[in-house]
Amino acid sequence: MSAVLNNQQEDSNVRIDALPAIDYDSIPLADPPRDVEILAQPRQFKLGDALPDEYRDLLVKLIYNHAEILDSKPYRDMIDSQWEVAKREAPTLKDLAMMARFNYEEFNHGYIFSNLLRGMGAKFEKFELRQYLFEHPKQTWLDLAIHHFLASKVGVMQAAEWMDSSYAPLADVVPRVFREERGHAGMGYMHLAEIVRDPAGKAQAQEKLKVWWPMALDMFGNTDSQRNKRYRAWGLKVHTNGQLRDAFIANTVPQIEALGLTVPDHNANRRYH
Numbered sequence: 001m002s003a004v005l006n007n008q009q010e011d012s013n014v015r016i017d018a019l020p021a022i023d024y025d026s027i028p029l030a031d032p033p034r035d036v037e038i039l040a041q042p043r044q045f046k047l048g049d050a051l052p053d054e055y056r057d058l059l060v061k062l063i064y065n066h067a068e069i070l071d072s073k074p075y076r077d078m079i080d081s082q083w084e085v086a087k088r089e090a091p092t093l094k095d096l097a098m099m100a101r102f103n104y105e106e107f108n109h110g111y112i113f114s115n116l117l118r119g120m121g122a123k124f125e126k127f128e129l130r131q132y133l134f135e136h137p138k139q140t141w142l143d144l145a146i147h148h149f150l151a152s153k154v155g156v157m158q159a160a161e162w163m164d165s166s167y168a169p170l171a172d173v174v175p176r177v178f179r180e181e182r183g184h185a186g187m188g189y190m191h192l193a194e195i196v197r198d199p200a201g202k203a204q205a206q207e208k209l210k211v212w213w214p215m216a217l218d219m220f221g222n223t224d225s226q227r228n229k230r231y232r233a234w235g236l237k238v239h240t241n242g243q244l245r246d247a248f249i250a251n252t253v254p255q256i257e258a259l260g261l262t263v264p265d266h267n268a269n270r271r272y273h
Contacts, residue, residue, distance in 0.1 A: 016102060016187050021182035021185070021186040022153050026251060027251045028251065030239070032232070033243075036230075038233060038235065039055075039234050039235070040166035040234050040235040042171070043164070054234070055234050055236075056120060059120065059234075059236060061227075063113050063116055063117055064117075065131070066155075068106065068109040070113075070114040071110075071117075074135075075134070082138060086099035086144065089140065099144075102187065116169055132215065132271070133151055133212075133219060136215060141195070142195055145188050146188065146192060146205070146208055147212065148185065149189045150185075150212055150213070151219065154216055155184070155185075156182050156185055159177050161244075162174045165235065167236070189255065202260060206261055209263070210264050210268075211269075213264045213266075214271075217248070220241045220244050220245040220248070222272045223242035223272075249266060
């Protein structure tokens, strides 16, 4: 019986949502500014409702920008390329099993967001990955670890903005996506922590951060984005891009430093400020 219980415990450990997840409640977000007129309340618009033109355009852009759309071939290719790296370089079968779970959850997110777009009658034409971080070639297990830690943590913060979205179908899917993205970020941090225990791995991670850190910060967009104001007016976002980025920096720098790594200059090699 004890052997069975031990096997069951081991099985639960390969599930990403069984890992220590990123603690969103510890991220120090400032109060949202009151600089826009609120035009829509939480869950105001339901599936099938007529949507104001500006609202619909913003909502489609919001989901496109999230990039997790199964109808997007670049997105599918990105997930496939990560799986190829995992098959070659995952240190253990447990790590490979976690990556298989990650792939399933990511593809399912793509299915979820594609369905949201279909529900609005959106067209699937000329897809591209709006976040340039997703286009960076991820050729090593170390790249995957940093990517999953940083980019998925950004995803956690973005999903949290939609908890009380004015578009009910989006708000409905957030709890699952939020929970799984927390697990993805936790998995990346766990793998990064394992890698930097080796001095050579630590040195490589320090160099990789020079590339990944600015890309992660750029995922939030321009600090003074005028489109962000319209998102907030329509109840599709809560905070400014700058508030989210500042909170991400404040919470993530100590996590990186705890691994003995130095965080690069926040303004170096950035495309958006």
